[in-house]
Amino acid sequence: RRRPGARGVSPAAPIAARVGSGVHALVRGDDNARLFDYEQRVRSAFDAIVPALKRISALQHEEDFETRAQRVARERLGFELPGWILADAWVEQLDLRRLYAWCVFETYLRFSDDFFSADPLGSAEEAEFQAFLQDCGFHILDISPCADGRLAHVIRYVLRLPYRMVRRKSYAGALFDIEDSLAKWGETELLRFREGTPNTADAPTRYLKAVVYHYSSSAPDTEGCAAHGSDAVRAAEAGCERLLAFQQAVENSYCCGASIDLLLIGLDTDTDAIRLHLPDGAGGIEPGTWVDAAQLYDETRGLPAVEAAERIDARLREAAPEAPAGMLRLLARLLENNLSQIEYVQRHHGGRYPDIGHAERFIGAGKGFEEVQLRNLTYFAYLDTVEEAAPDLDVGVKIFSRLNVGHGLPIPVVVRFDYHGQVPGARERAVAHCRRVAGALAARYPELAGRGLLHSLQLVRDIDAGGVGGRVEVLDCSVREPAQEAH
C-alpha cells in the first residue's frame, strides 16, 4: 500500500490549487475519491462477515466442511478461520456466535494494522495546517465530538482536517470532562514554555476548544443525540454551557489573563453538513444562530472557486461582524472543507446516508482508537473504569442489543488502553488496566457474557512508537481455544 502525500502543497498555495474536479468549484474531487475508496474498503471488509458466515453455516454438515469453509473465508474475507472452532462443528452445531466475534475482531485488527503501518488517511497538509492555525491565532485545536459512532469521522472526513494535528476526545453528548481539558490546557502551556512547541509561550495565540453536537434533519425527533433526548436546541445549549464552563475554569484556575477561545459546531448526521455557531465580540457563543454549510453549498454552487470563497467570507463577516479576523479565516476554511464532504455524501451516499441511525460494528472501550476515523464503525466508550462509565456502556449495550443480540449475534467489545512507552512501567500498567476493565465488563453484563453474547478483545498500544511499531498489541480475547486438558 502506497503512502499518500506525494502532492506537495505549500502553505501559500492559492485556493485554486487545492480544489477542483467536484461539482462545486471548491470541492476536492481527488480527496473525495481517495476517502471513499478507503471507507468502501474498510466497510466492505466488515460487511462481508455475515454473508460469508451464512454460506459457511450452510456447509457445516458437508463431509469436507473444514476445507470448504476455509476456502469461503479466504475468498470472501481474505483470512482463514480458527481451525479449532470449525473442527468441533461435526459434534455439535458450528458455534457461529463465537465465529462472528472472532471475524469482527480479526477484521478490526487488520484494519488497525493497516492504519498504523500504511497511513491511509495521512494528509499532506499537516505542516501547512499547523502554520495556518497559528496564523489564525490558535496554537491548538481541541475538539470534543459526541461519542456517537455517526461522528467518528468528523475530523478527517466532515472537517477534512489532518487528524494528527487536532486533538479529538469524544464524550457522550459531547459533554467533555472539564478537569481533563484543564489538564490538557496546562500541558500545552508547559510545552510552549519549555520547548517552544508548537510555538513559544509569548506568541499571542490561544487554545481553541471546540464541541461538535449533532442532529438528524430527516428524523429530528428520533435520530438526534440520545444524550440530549434527540433535541438539537438542547444539544447546542449544553455544548455552549460546557464550553463557557471550561473557559471560566481556565480563567479561575490560572491567573495572568489565562483564557481560551470557543467554537460550537453542529453536525447533521444524515448529510454531514455542519453549522458553525458564531462567536460574539465578548468571546462568548450564540447557541441560537449559525452559518449553515448546506445552504452555502447551494448558494455558491456554480460560482468560480474564488468567488465562492469570497461569498463564504462575506456571509461569515455579516453573521459575526465583531469576531476576530483570524477566527473568521478558520471558520471559512472549515466551511470550505465541509463542502467537499457534502458533495461526498451526495455522490457516494445519495445525499443522505442510508444508515441514518446506529449501525456500529463494535464497541470501543478504553483509551485510544486514533485509527477509527470512519462513520458508524465504532460506538465509543472512552473510559478509565466501568464503574464511572456505566451509563455510557449501558447505552452502547442497548444499541447493540438491537443491532446484534436481537439477531442472535454477540456484542464485540474492543477494550484498549494506549500508553507512553517511554515512561517506565507504563505498558505493565496499561496491561493491568485492560484486564481489569475486561473483567469489570463481564461482571456488569453477566447474562450476556454467560450466553456468549458479549465478547471482548484486549489490546494495548505504545503511542510513543511510530509506524509498524505503533500497531496494537493483542493481550487476550474471550474467543480462544479451550486449554488442552492433561490426560
Place this chain on the structure above:
Amino acid sequence: RRRPGARGVSPAAPIAARVGSGVHALVRGDDNARLFDYEQRVRSAFDAIVPALKRISALQHEEDFETRAQRVARERLGFELPGWILADAWVEQLDLRRLYAWCVFETYLRFSDDFFSADPLGSAEEAEFQAFLQDCGFHILDISPCADGRLAHVIRYVLRLPYRMVRRKSYAGALFDIEDSLAKWGETELLRFREGTPNTADAPTRYLKAVVYHYSSSAPDTEGCAAHGSDAVRAAEAGCERLLAFQQAVENSYCCGASIDLLLIGLDTDTDAIRLHLPDGAGGIEPGTWVDAAQLYDETRGLPAVEAAERIDARLREAAPEAPAGMLRLLARLLENNLSQIEYVQRHHGGRYPDIGHAERFIGAGKGFEEVQLRNLTYFAYLDTVEEAAPDLDVGVKIFSRLNVGHGLPIPVVVRFDYHGQVPGARERAVAHCRRVAGALAARYPELAGRGLLHSLQLVRDIDAGGVGGRVEVLDCSVREPAQEAH
C-alpha cells in the same frame, strides 16, 4: 480555640532559638507538649465511644432511658445522640451498631471541623521552611508514605514539617502512581513559568520526590508493611525502584534536561524513628545504607545543641561524601526534627507505642483528608473508583473485620471527595463521584452492608475555600432516620 503562630521565628533564627526544654538539647519540648495535647484530645474523643455506649446499653430498659442516655452522651462524648435511634429501643433492642457508626462519624466531623476552623496543627514555620527548602535547592517536597494508618502522622509529627508546605499523597506500600506524579511535576513547572510560584522557572532548584516505607523493630515479621510481606528490605527496594522509575519518566517525557531529586525514608512505626537513605553522587539512592535517627539520638544525647547539630552534619557528610551540600542540609533538618518525635514517643508512649499494630478508627476512601495528621486514626484508601482500588479496600476491610466486625461493630467508612470550588461544576461532579463510590462500596461488600456492618458517611470539601468555609460538607450517611411514611 486560639490560633497558634504567635511566636515569630525568622528564617535566620539560630538552632538554639528553635529548640530546648527536652531531654535532648535539640528537642523542642514546647512542640511536643502541644502536639501531645492535640493527639490526646482527638484520641480520647474516639476512645470514649465504646465505654459510653456500653453504659447506655446497660440503661436501655430503664423507664427514663432516653433522658439518661442523652445525659451520658453529653457528659462522656460531648454531644447528644440521635433521638430516633434511642426512641425505638423500647420496642426492639437498642441498635448499637448503628449508634456506634453514628458516634464515630459525629466524632470525626467534630475533629475535622475543628481542624479547618481552628488550625490546631498550624505551624509558624511555613514561610521559613519554604525559603529553607529553596535554599537547599528544591522548590517542592512531594512525599508519598505508605497508606497504612501508622504513617498518617508522618508529615506533622514524625518529620515535624508544616503540612501545608509539603505535598502528601499516600499509597499502599508507598508505591505511588507515576502518571499522577508526572502530572504534578508538570503543574509545578507551569506555575513556576507562569506565576513564579514558589520561584521562577529559571531558578536552579529541583522537584524533590520522597517515599516513606516502614517496618516494625519489635515485630519485624508481622507488623511491617503488609504490601511488602512485612519485609523491610523489599519495602526499601520497591520504594527505591519506584523513585528511579519516576525520575526516568520525567527525563523521558520532557526534554531540556528535566529531572528530579529523590529521597528514600524508612520509618520504624514502633518508635517513629526514621532512617534516611543517602543519595549517591549520580542522583541515585542506595537502598542498603542509611543514617539512623534513633542511633544519632543516643549518640548526641547530653551534648549541647550546637555540638549535637555539628555531630549530625558530620555523620551525614561521612555517609554521603558526594551528596550536594543542599541535600545534606535538608537531611540534617529532617533528622534533627525527628529527634523531637523520638523523645515524644519516649515520654508519652513509653518509647514504643502500645498499639504497634493496626488500630485505625475508620476507613477514609476517596480524595482529601488533609486533616488526618494523626497516627492510627484512619486507614487510607485514596481512590477514584472502587473498581481500581478494590485490592486496597479489601485489605482495609480485612483489617476492620478483625478490629470491629469480630466484636460485632460495623466498619465506618468516610467517603470523601475534595474539589476546587473555583472550577464551575466541580462541586456537582464531586457530589456525583461521592455517591457513585458509596454505591460501589456497598455493592462490593453486600453481606457486610446488608447486616449493618458497613456504614458510610459521604462528604465533599471545597479546597479553594479557606477557614470555616473550607469545612467538609455532609451529603449523606447510611445511618439515617427512616423516612416517615404517609398514612
